[in-house]
Amino acid sequence: MPTTITFCGGAGSVTGANFLLKTDRAAILVDCGLQQGGELTEGINWKPFPYDPSIIDVLFVTHSHIDHIGRIPKLVRDGFRGRIISTEATRAVAGALLEDSAMLLEIVAKRTEHPILYDAHDIEAAMKLWEGVPYHTPQSLPDGLSFEFIDAGHILGSAMVKISRGGRTIVFTGDLGGSSVLLPPRDSAVGAQYVVMESVYGDRTHPYEDPNTRRDNLRRAIVETAHRGGVLLIPAFATERTQDLLFELRTIYADGGIPEVPVYLDAPLAEKLTASFLAHPQYFNDEMHARITMGENIFSFPQLHVVADTEASHALDQVRGPKVIIAGSGMAQGGRVLQHEKTVLQDPHSTLLIVGYQVAGSLGRRLIDGAKQVTIMGEKIPVHCRVEQNLGYSAHLDGPHLLEFIEEAKETVEEVFVVMGEPVSAGFLVQRMRDHLGINARAPENGNSFPIEL
Numbered sequence: 001m002p003t004t005i006t007f008c009g010g011a012g013s014v015t016g017a018n019f020l021l022k023t024d025r026a027a028i029l030v031d032c033g034l035q036q037g038g039e040l041t042e043g044i045n046w047k048p049f050p051y052d053p054s055i056i057d058v059l060f061v062t063h064s065h066i067d068h069i070g071r072i073p074k075l076v077r078d079g080f081r082g083r084i085i086s087t088e089a090t091r092a093v094a095g096a097l098l099e100d101s102a103m104l105l106e107i108v109a110k111r112t113e114h115p116i117l118y119d120a121h122d123i124e125a126a127m128k129l130w131e132g133v134p135y136h137t138p139q140s141l142p143d144g145l146s147f148e149f150i151d152a153g154h155i156l157g158s159a160m161v162k163i164s165r166g167g168r169t170i171v172f173t174g175d176l177g178g179s180s181v182l183l184p185p186r187d188s189a190v191g192a193q194y195v196v197m198e199s200v201y202g203d204r205t206h207p208y209e210d211p212n213t214r215r216d217n218l219r220r221a222i223v224e225t226a227h228r229g230g231v232l233l234i235p236a237f238a239t240e241r242t243q244d245l246l247f248e249l250r251t252i253y254a255d256g257g258i259p260e261v262p263v264y265l266d267a268p269l270a271e272k273l274t275a276s277f278l279a280h281p282q283y284f285n286d287e288m289h290a291r292i293t294m295g296e297n298i299f300s301f302p303q304l305h306v307v308a309d310t311e312a313s314h315a316l317d318q319v320r321g322p323k324v325i326i327a328g329s330g331m332a333q334g335g336r337v338l339q340h341e342k343t344v345l346q347d348p349h350s351t352l353l354i355v356g357y358q359v360a361g362s363l364g365r366r367l368i369d370g371a372k373q374v375t376i377m378g379e380k381i382p383v384h385c386r387v388e389q390n391l392g393y394s395a396h397l398d399g400p401h402l403l404e405f406i407e408e409a410k411e412t413v414e415e416v417f418v419v420m421g422e423p424v425s426a427g428f429l430v431q432r433m434r435d436h437l438g439i440n441a442r443a444p445e446n447g448n449s450f451p452i453e454l
């Protein structure tokens with residue numbers, strides 16, 4: 001039997017990553033993520049896995065975003081008993097993120113009349129199977145395979161998985177980044193024959209990728225908010241994005257020359273994960289590593305206030321005067337940000353600043369697309385505030401950089417499978433690779449299976 005790669009989730013869509021590599025005597029999964037979108041995409045997450053979870057030997061986890069880990073407890077509930085392997089930084093935050101996801105899923109399950117997808121017991125069982133291993137440390141797997149994690153530059157601890165046998169290698173990129181001021185530069189897929197790669201922004205170019213430009217944009221948003229007396233509301237993912245923003249704000253305020261608008265961090269999960277970030281200084285770049293180990297809290301500054309509970313969170317909307325609020329969740333699919341949006345969206349003096357990817361069907365996406373009215377928790381809310389986007393803080397590579405990533409490995413790459421992007425992005429990137437690099441690339445669909453020589 002030839003080795004095969006099967007796309008079980010995350011092909012033709014950004015979220016729900018789930019890839020199966022099967023040899024004669026080994027079954028290996030890469031990522032097991034939640035599909036995100038309107039009402040969590042109408043029951044798709046509740047469907048059975050298209051393989052028997054009990055036959056899987058190893059599940060690799062590229063990083064801790066919920067669209068890469070959100071169905072792991074279901075996999076365990078459905079019979080998986082193998083090893084779960086990620087970097088230590090990923091493992092350290094996964095439990096808290098899964099607990100948060102279970103809460104959101106429970107609400108959706110009730111509303112859409114589905115059974116509970118998983119509970120605390122399943123999360124605990126998953127964490128017992130989970131090991132953290134460092135980057136750049138090859139280890140063996142069943143059936144003569146070996147693996148190594150290399151740095152994906154996307155969020156703290158994010159990894160690409162290199163799986164090899166007999167001198168041939170397949171690389172699963174997970175999500176790829178490269179513009180964070182906190183992280184080391186990403187590694188490359190040089191030497192691989194196959195690459196399964198993301199394409200979230202395959203058809204886009206990030207306008208403000210330069211750290212100074214994006215920082216200037218953030219600074220301008222704060223100054224304008226202060227002058228108008230409004231609120232600058234930034235929905236942010238709990239992992240990496242919130243910490244990136246806190247670091248940027250610390251730098252902006254330290255540079256001075258702007259009104260000292262108070263900043264409220266209203267995201268209990270993000271606060272918890274920030275502590276976990278600081279506990280893993282070895283995953284930062286050299287400069288940040290040194291600053292953290294010298295005792296500097298790179299995520300704190302005098303103007304920062306941490307919002308303690310929901311009561312304090314509600315009170316925040318009653319207090320007048322300019323302020324910055326960072327709140328979860330990043331795509332406004334739940335969390336405290338929804339309550340703030342009800343107030344902020346109606347206020348012409350305020351600004352909603354979008355700094356991350358917004359999946360099709362999410363509230364954030366509708367706002368970027370210019371919705372004049374949205375429904376939040378059953379209430380119709382007119383949109384009068386400014387809606388701005390600053391994708392300079394994107395944790396993803398844009399189209400030209402994704403192409404560059406493949407160009408680096410051009411000498412050895414025989415085939416590229418482009419996934420984790422909407423069909424237009426994935427298709428655009430495939431065409432680019434064929435036309436500009438002469439590389440055999442394709443955008444598979446979920447359910448597709450291909451033989452590979454490994």
Ligand SMILES: [Zn+2]
Pocket residue numbers: 063065154175
């Ligand atoms: Zn991600």
